[in-house]
Amino acid sequence: MREMNDLLFFSRIVALGSLTAVARERGLSLPAISKRLSALEHRLGVQLIQRTTRRLELTLEGQLYSEGALPILNDIAELENAVSRSQMTLRGKLTVNASFGFGRRHIAPLVSAFSLLHPELEIQLQLSSQPINMLDAGIDIDIRVGTPPDSRLIAHKLRTNHRILCASPDYLSKRCISRTVAELAGHNCLVLRQYESDYAMWRFYRDGQEFSHKAEGNLSSNDGEVVMRYALDGRGLLLRSAWDVEPYLEQGALVALLPDFTTQDAGIHAVYQQRRHVPARITTFVRYLQAEMAV
Numbered sequence: 001m002r003e004m005n006d007l008l009f010f011s012r013i014v015a016l017g018s019l020t021a022v023a024r025e026r027g028l029s030l031p032a033i034s035k036r037l038s039a040l041e042h043r044l045g046v047q048l049i050q051r052t053t054r055r056l057e058l059t060l061e062g063q064l065y066s067e068g069a070l071p072i073l074n075d076i077a078e079l080e081n082a083v084s085r086s087q088m089t090l091r092g093k094l095t096v097n098a099s100f101g102f103g104r105r106h107i108a109p110l111v112s113a114f115s116l117l118h119p120e121l122e123i124q125l126q127l128s129s130q131p132i133n134m135l136d137a138g139i140d141i142d143i144r145v146g147t148p149p150d151s152r153l154i155a156h157k158l159r160t161n162h163r164i165l166c167a168s169p170d171y172l173s174k175r176c177i178s179r180t181v182a183e184l185a186g187h188n189c190l191v192l193r194q195y196e197s198d199y200a201m202w203r204f205y206r207d208g209q210e211f212s213h214k215a216e217g218n219l220s221s222n223d224g225e226v227v228m229r230y231a232l233d234g235r236g237l238l239l240r241s242a243w244d245v246e247p248y249l250e251q252g253a254l255v256a257l258l259p260d261f262t263t264q265d266a267g268i269h270a271v272y273q274q275r276r277h278v279p280a281r282i283t284t285f286v287r288y289l290q291a292e293m294a295v
Contacts, residue, residue: 004076006040006043007069007072007073008069008073009022009036009037009040010037010040010048010062010065010066010069011066011069011070011073012025013037013049013056014058014062014066017055017056018055018056019033019034019037019056037049044061044065046059046061047059047061047062048061048062048065049062075276075277089118089120090118090120090121090280090281090284091120091121091281092121092122092279092281093121093122093123093124094121094122094123094124094140094141094281094282094285095123095124095126095138095139095140095141096111096123096124096125096126096139096140096141096142096143096285097125097126097127097128097132097139097141097142097143098125098126098127098128098142098143099127099128099129099143099144099145100127100128100129100223100224100225101224101225101244102143102243102244102268103125103127103143104127105243105244106243106293107125107143107289108125110288110289110292110293111123111125113292114285114288117288118281118284121281126139129222129223131144140272140279140281140282141270141271141272141282141285141286142270142271142272143158143268143269143270143271143289144268144269144271145161145241145266145267145268145269146266146267146269152273152274153271153272153273153274154271154272154273154274154278155269155270155271156269156270156271156286156290157267157268157269157290158267158268158269158270158289158290158293158294159243159267159268159293159294160242160265160267160268161241161242161243161265161266161267161268162241162242162262162263162264162265162266163239163240163241163242163263163264163266164239164240164241164242164245164246164249164256164263165202165204165237165238165239165256165257165258165261165263166231166237166238166239166240166245166248166249166254166255166256166257167231167234167236167237167238167254167255167257168231168232168233168234168253168254168255169252169253169255170234171231171234171235171236171237172255175187177257178257178258179258180211180258181204181211181212181213181258181261182211182213184202184213184237185213187217187236187237188217188218188219188235188236188237189202189213189215189216189217189236189237189239190217190219190220190227190230190231190235190236190237190238191215191216191217191219191220191221191227192220192221192222192223192224192227192240193220193221193222200214200215200216201213201214201215202214202215202239203263203264204258204261204262204263205261205262205263205264206260206261206262211261215237215239217236217237219235219236224240224244227240228240228244228245228248231254232248232253232254237257238254239263241266243268268293270285270286270289270290272286
């Protein structure tokens, strides 16, 4: 028990970055916290922290102790959570990451509704424009497009996500409507430049065959809302995820093209790390997303 208390004590020093902050958090005096740290170092027989007037710096032994403490403490928290999983009340903190567009439009409303069901759970929704490394980012659940290749991650599909080629009625009124992929040549294509993918190569499928088109045009952006605005303004063709364009198709603001062709499904998944005991807050939220987003 003493060793576990020491692990927790030292992890708080590392997390808060100062003995003063730990003393304030625990309601103790600074000399008392300093004395306990010295006692821990004496028990281990090594110096864990280099003390300076400005900040605390971990020694190599301190770094090793800190890195080893975190997974042990996480395992204990997850085990206790698993043991008490039968209780209905979810507590603790849940950190969720999603892309800006999908996160704002679909995940944020579901987070809001889920929080009403579990008011004692703290939920932090982080929106990002680039893929994250979950193993380093401290994220519980990542909402991402496509199945992750990392075998250390668990992925639960939330919905299909095929892409739709479309344009505004104004744009199409001035040009011939394409019936085949080859006829896309000469059209102004609105390119979404995201991540490191071959974003300018549009791929379509019919009868087991792949047809590709190199998208070229005078307007591009790394932001999905911007290229959507260009399409609505009648500036060109747009190949965009169904979740993004379907409302505009229903309103008639955009028209779908090449209905006889399909695009590759890059399903939307909820992803979290493999572990022996997955906290109930993670599994419950994922099941909630699956139920609410099923199409």
